[in-house]
Amino acid sequence: MTKILVVAEVKDSEIKKPTLELLSYANSLSLETDAVLIGDGVSGQADVLAGYGAKKVYVADDPSLGLYSTSAYTSVVADAASQSGASQIWLTSSETGKDLTPRIAARLGVGAITDITKLEVNGDNIKASRPAMATKVIQECSFTQGGVRVLSVRGGALDVIPADAASADAVSLSIPEKDLRAAIKEVVSEAGGEIDLNEANIIVSVGRGVKGPEGVDLVKPLAQAIGAGFGASRAVCDAGWMPHSSQVGQTGKVVAPAVYFAIGISGAIQHLAGMSGSKLIVAVNKDPDAPIFKVADYGIVGDLFKVVPILIEEVQKIKG
Amino acid sequence: MNIIVLIKQVVDVELNIRVKDGALVEDGLNYVISSWDEIAIETALQIVESVGDGEVTLVTIGPDQAAEALRKGLAMGAHKAIHVSDAGFDGSDSFAYAKAFAKILGDRDCDLIIAGKQAQDTDAGLTAGMLAEFMDLPQATNVTKLGQIAADKLTLHRGGDNGSEVIELSLPAVLTVNDSLYEARLASLRGIMQAKKKPLETLDLAGSGVDAATVGIAGRQTVIDQLVEPEARQAGQKFEGDEEETTKQVLDLLVNEAKIFA
Numbered sequence: 001m002t003k004i005l006v007v008a009e010v011k012d013s014e015i016k017k018p019t020l021e022l023l024s025y026a027n028s029l030s031l032e033t034d035a036v037l038i039g040d041g042v043s044g045q046a047d048v049l050a051g052y053g054a055k056k057v058y059v060a061d062d063p064s065l066g067l068y069s070t071s072a073y074t075s076v077v078a079d080a081a082s083q084s085g086a087s088q089i090w091l092t093s094s095e096t097g098k099d100l101t102p103r104i105a106a107r108l109g110v111g112a113i114t115d116i117t118k119l120e121v122n123g124d125n126i127k128a129s130r131p132a133m134a135t136k137v138i139q140e141c142s143f144t145q146g147g148v149r150v151l152s153v154r155g156g157a158l159d160v161i162p163a164d165a166a167s168a169d170a171v172s173l174s175i176p177e178k179d180l181r182a183a184i185k186e187v188v189s190e191a192g193g194e195i196d197l198n199e200a201n202i203i204v205s206v207g208r209g210v211k212g213p214e215g216v217d218l219v220k221p222l223a224q225a226i227g228a229g230f231g232a233s234r235a236v237c238d239a240g241w242m243p244h245s246s247q248v249g250q251t252g253k254v255v256a257p258a259v260y261f262a263i264g265i266s267g268a269i270q271h272l273a274g275m276s277g278s279k280l281i282v283a284v285n286k287d288p289d290a291p292i293f294k295v296a297d298y299g300i301v302g303d304l305f306k307v308v309p310i311l312i313e314e315v316q317k318i319k320g
Numbered sequence: 321m322n323i324i325v326l327i328k329q330v331v332d333v334e335l336n337i338r339v340k341d342g343a344l345v346e347d348g349l350n351y352v353i354s355s356w357d358e359i360a361i362e363t364a365l366q367i368v369e370s371v372g373d374g375e376v377t378l379v380t381i382g383p384d385q386a387a388e389a390l391r392k393g394l395a396m397g398a399h400k401a402i403h404v405s406d407a408g409f410d411g412s413d414s415f416a417y418a419k420a421f422a423k424i425l426g427d428r429d430c431d432l433i434i435a436g437k438q439a440q441d442t443d444a445g446l447t448a449g450m451l452a453e454f455m456d457l458p459q460a461t462n463v464t465k466l467g468q469i470a471a472d473k474l475t476l477h478r479g480g481d482n483g484s485e486v487i488e489l490s491l492p493a494v495l496t497v498n499d500s501l502y503e504a505r506l507a508s509l510r511g512i513m514q515a516k517k518k519p520l521e522t523l524d525l526a527g528s529g530v531d532a533a534t535v536g537i538a539g540r541q542t543v544i545d546q547l548v549e550p551e552a553r554q555a556g557q558k559f560e561g562d563e564e565e566t567t568k569q570v571l572d573l574l575v576n577e578a579k580i581f582a
Contacts, residue, residue, distance in 0.1 A: 011482060068480060070459055095481045098437075099461045102414070102449025111415035111541025114444050131550065132443045136337040137344070139442075139544045147541070181458035181490040185475075189483035198481070202580065226581075237500070244464060244500045245483060250443070251356075251499045259580050269334060276553060280578055282570065288560065297556035297578075298570045306563040314571050318581050 002123045004033040005058075005086035007077055008049055009096060010042050017199050018092035018155035020052055025158040026090070027053030029121055034058065036080035036173075038073055040066030046168035053163075056084060060173040067187055068096050071179035074103045079173050081108065081148065087124050088149040093254075094198055097152045105150040112150040113141045115254070117157045117277060124149060134250045134273040155198045156256030156277065197248065200229030202259045205248050205275070207233040209264020209285060209304055213241045219263050219308055225315045231255070233265050249274035264304045267292030284308070321374030321471055323364040323432045324425060325398065326448065327357040329382050329389040330441035342546030353389040356436020358396075358504035359497045363466070364434050365397045366502060370469045374431075375399040379424065381409055381417060387520065394515035395507030401518070406525035408532050413540040414442075418450030420530045424523075426455070430492060431471075437462050437496040445496070452494035460487050461496040 004026045009016040019035075026033040035054035037046055039061065046057040058080035065072060077100065081089055089104060091097040093115040105112035117138075118129035126149055128141045143149055197203060204223040210216055216236070223230040231248040232241070248255055249271045256277035263284050265271060268291070275281070276295055283296035284304045293299040300307055331337065332350040339345065353361075364376040378393045378401040380386050390401040404424060412420070425433065433452075438445035445461075452459040460478050467475035472491050477484040479498055489495075507515070525532055533539060557573075559566035574580050 009481070068485065070461075074453075095462060095479055098445050099449065099459075099478075102418075102446040103453050103459070105415070105446070106418065106450040106453035111413055112446055113542055114446060127545075129548075130443075132547075133331060133337055133441055134333040134443075135550055136333060137339055137547045138550050140546050140548060141542055141544050143541060144543050145541050179458065181493070182460060183488040185486040185488060187480060187483045187485050188477070196481070244498075245479060247500075251437075259574075259578070276550075280580070281553075281556075282574070288558070293558055294555050295553040296558075298573055299556065299558040300563070300566050300570055301558060301560040302563040302566055307567045310564060310567040311571065314568065315581075318575060 001087065002031060003084065003086045004031050004088045004090055005081055005084050006033060006035045006054065007089065007091045007097070007100070008035050008037045008045070009092060009094060010037070010039050010045055011196065013041070013045070015045050015048050016092070017160060018094065018153070020160045021155065021158040022090045022092065022153060023049065023052035023054060024161040025119070028161060031121065034084040034086060036077055038065050038076050043170070046170045047166060048163070050166040050168035051163035055169065057168040057170045058083060058173050059170050060175060062175040064175060064178055067184045069179055069184050070099055070103055070182060072176045073100055074107060075176040076173055077104050078107050083171065086148065088151070091152040093152040093154045101150060101152045108148050108150065110147040110150055111143065112152070113143070114152045116151055116153045119153060126151065131273070134269050135276055154254060154256060154277070195229040197229045197231050197246070197253045197255050200255070200257050202226055202228035203231050203248070203255055203257045204228045204261040204263060205231035205233065205265060206236055206242070206263050207265030208235040209266070210236070215264070216241050218305065222308055222312050222315065225312050225319065228261070229257070233268070233271050262292050262296070263308065265292055266290045267295065321368055321371045321432070322430050323367060323374065323376050323434060324428065324430045325357070325360045325364045325376060325378050325393070326421065326433065326435040327361065327378055327380050327389055327393060328354045328439045329380065329386040330354045330439055333440050339547045339549045342548070344547060351385060353392055354436055354440040356438065356440065356497060356499055359499050359502055360434045360436050361393045361396055361398055362502040362504040363495070363497050365505070367432070367469055371471060377402065379421070380404070381420060390520055391515050392507060394518045394520070395511040396505055397511060399518065401520045403520060403522045404528045405522060408525040409535050411537040411540060412535045413542045414444055414446035415450060415541045416535045416539040418447045418454055419534050419539065420528070421447070421451050422454035423530045424528050432491055433457070433494045435496050437498055448494055448496045457492055457494050458489055459494040460489050462498050463495050464498045464500050466501070
């Protein structure tokens with residue numbers, strides 16, 4: 001029988017949006033769904049998962065799980081999968097999901113399909129579309145053999161359907177031993193307190209056109225005024241003007257927000273592969289032939305050093 | 321320190337790519353080492369140079385022409401290469417390749433296995449992690465920075481969701497690398513000449529020891545049924561002229577048409 005196990009992700013004591021998207025989608029298809037919740041002090045989030053449709057929530061809540069560990073998280077998910085008897089395991093294609101997905105699939109002795117942007121589920125028959133070759137092609141994939149279906153879905157690919165309040169049927173899992181072979185020492189936050197690009201509804205990104213750190217500082221207040229995530233092209237990160245954790249692109253974060261502002265970004269393939277799934281793209285560039293204009297819904301051909309201050313002023317007026 | 325680098329020759333995604341009848345149009349395609357795999361080779365060379373001894377061995381499973389990618393890696397400075405080539409692998413998925421690599425690498429003396437974070441053609445990012453699980457090795461994926469390098473231990477940063485995760489990894493282990501880690505060196509002319517004399521072992525399916533039933537169509541767990549072209553985004557409206565005016569026009573559309581601040 002078809003049963004989904006959603007691997008939930010938590011940040012700052014909240015369930016991340018891509019997890020809610022997975023639960024909402026399973027729920028909208030009336031699929032029986034469980035969830036597994038892992039972390040330190042996360043038990044309180046089980047009710048949220050139940051509200052979004054998780055029938056049972058398998059919880060591994062322990063100080064040793066506060067930081068992500070491949071080995072411990074793989075063991076917990078495998079344990080939850082076995083207890084729930086799920087026929088499918090759904091993850092998000094976050095950095096955690098990317099690390100975890102192959103490991104879980106291999107442990108269960110099955111294949112996996114990652115970074116899905118369109119998912120059709122008919123019982124345990126899956127038809128999944130996913131971009132490849134820097135989003136120059138879309139692969140339509142399926143599973144060829146029996147066994148559990150392990151897959152990961154890109155954030156923003158599905159919609160969140162608002163939930164009802166519920167109280168979870170929670171099951172405590174045993175806590176795996178610490179992995180001494182890959183010891184997680186700490187997490188160094190490069191961009192503390194800022195909006196996670198994978199979560200952001202709106203993203204403002206800067207490219208080489210900002211010319212230097214001063215240009216970055218000019219655009220940053222626009223992101224703040226809008227309440228947007230603040231990203232960058234590879235050129236900006238390689239130059240050290242912004243941390244690599246801000247990089248949007250095939251080799252950085254792949255994002256699909258409702259609105260994407262590309263400020264001084266020419267639109268190299270590598271960058272387009274990371275943001276062309278955005279619902280609305282606004283570009284500002286002084287070169288009318290910049291490739292970014294081929295994907296932009298609204299393109300301003302002009303000097304960003306003039307455009308951005310006007311945008312900031314007007315947005316501040318609107319936001320009051 | 322003996323390091324194995326898994327490399328893959330892929331379609332050059334910088335060039336034009338067209339799809340017809342569910343498959344790539346071969347005409348005009350160029351094949352290169354997947355760019356993250358070049359970083360993997362660079363990383364291996366840096367580690368061996370830092371420790372002061374050891375060998376870098378490149379391994380690929382791929383058609384005859386994939387030997388070019390191995391020669392290029394040897395020219396960069398890798399010491400030897402293994403080319404597993406057999407039509408029996410055709411149609412394999414990441415799962416089947418990971419199983420095959422586990423078999424091929426299982427008996428070799430190796431402290432570290434390094435690969436790119438994903439291959440540039442599939443962007444799947446599965447093979448290295450599956451291999452680590454099959455070989456029961458610890459892993460660190462999406463490595464962005466190396467700290468201390470010792471013969472039995474690495475300290476490194478991996479790009480995680482909430483920042484850089486600092487990991488102390490005991491060897492043997494599997495790493496996948498992000499391209500912010502290093503810039504791949506270019507092969508020197510001398511390197512290219514030397515590469516011609518470096519050992520390149522070619523194995524067929526039987527020679528590799530991999531069970532034919534575990535690879536190709538029989539061994540795969542997933543399949544790409546077809547390729548389609550992505551829906552082309554329609555270029556929208558372009559506004560040129562005085563910035564004061566164009567910016568306000570666009571803002572008006574954002575507020576009243578797209579309702580982004582609603």
